[in-house]
Amino acid sequence: MTILFTRFPLESLFGGAEVQTLSLMKSLIARGHDVSFVGSCPVLSVEGAKIGVDTSTVHIGKPPVTKWDALSFLWRKRAMKKALEQMLENYTDTPDVLCMLSLSEKILLTPFALKKGIKVLWIEHDSVGRWLQGNPWLSTIRKISSSVTTVCVSELSAEMYRTMGYENVHCIPNGVESPSFTASVSDTTDITIGCIARLSPEKGVHVLTDAVQHLSNVTLIINGRGTQKIEESQKVHVINRVHDIDDIYKKIDVLVLPSIENDPFGLVVAEAMLRNIPTICTTACGISKYIQSGENGLVVKAGSAVSLRDAIEILQDPESRNRIATSGKVLAETHFTVERMVDQYEQLFSV
Known part of the structure; x- marks a missing residue:
């Protein structure tokens, strides 16, 4: 199949959405698909080219x-629609599938792509917030x-999109490559x-730091950048940059993701599980919807330092x-591998 990915974001970060998109594109190429990317996301343009994706940069304006x-x-x-x-039209071979990652092309390009007989997938990696729930263009989006x-990366996100009136919503959990x-x-x-x-703030790291302050025999390593x-x-201890994320995983006994606002998936949790952490x-x-708290992970109330402290x-x-790490690894190997993720996307492409 010929598969085209598009993304015209407000900002480009090397976050979970970019990591997962690159992983999906790389795996589709490995399975013999012809994969291209067009958009204004520097991360996907640069990193995509490194893995064999045919990339083109087009700027249409802010979403x-x-x-x-x-x-x-x-x-x-009007001008954005014309550019899209x-x-x-510039593609010699019309794509079989068009995977749209940002709002502009979902609104403006979808009707045109459908008229050309292209199967369209809207892939939703971003958290749901007022930017979407209160968006004046939401009624247009619902109709289209x-x-x-529409593909969401967790059942929690899928439920939110269905509540907003989206139709044909599917859930494909993010996939993680086999760890080293x-x-x-x-x-x-x-x-x-x-x-x-x-x-x-929405990631809740400050809540976690509060939770560990009065715990004995506990050290916290935070890896991340931001405002x-x-x-x-x-x-x-805060480590802003690492060459290899395994440099962090090799130092820790427990992984905590303390998000206090909607976090569509939580990729680092799956990564840790696969590493037996x-x-x-x-x-x-x-x-969290996949976890049986107390068996293959611990799930706590968002925003509660007390609940985090108790879990730690x-x-x-x-x-x-040991018990939770072992069961968590089984869960991740069953539900959160790249192979399973790509299998599910290929099934949707063929429907």
Whole structure:
């Protein structure tokens, strides 16, 4: 199949959405598909080219995801629509499948692509917030959604999109590549906790730092960058950059994702599980819907430092860590592999 990915984001970060899109594109190429990317996302353009994706950069303007951009979209959309349609017309071989990752092309290019007989998938990696729930273009999006397939990365996100009126919503959990190592569970009550997250309030890192302040024999390593300032101490260490994410995983006994607002999936939880590292996440994380708390992970109330502290204390017990790590690895191997993810996308492509 010939598959075209598009993304025209407000900003380009090397986050979970980009990691998953690159992983999907790489795996589709490995299975013999012809994969291309067009958009204004530098990360996908540059990194995609490195894995054999035919990439093209096109700038059409900002998507309607802020108050001003949604308003100005009213008079900007004609030129944007023309540029998108011209981009698609320029393809010698019309794509069989068009995977859209951002709002502009979902609104403006979808009707044109459908008329050309292209199967359209809307892939939803972004968290659901007021930018979408209160968007003045939401009624238009709802109408178009009946003619496409919307893919969410967790059942939690899928439920939110269905509630907003989207039709034909499917859930395909994110997939993680096989890790290069498997962690051994230590037999001590002295533990190092890891948190891999963007440093911004919605990720709840500040709640986690509050939770560990009065815990004995606990050290916290935070890996991430962002606008939020996290105060370091003897207990709390911030590492902004690492060459290899396994450099963090090899240092920790427990992975915590303390998100306090909608986190569509929670990729680092799946990564840790596959490495045999026990995990704690909150009810705001999409991956929490797959976890049986107390068996293959711990799920706590979002925004509660007390709940986080209680969960960490449970995992100071080596037997609990070992049991949850073992069961979590089985869960991840069953549901969160790249192979399973790509299988499910190929099934949707063929429907």
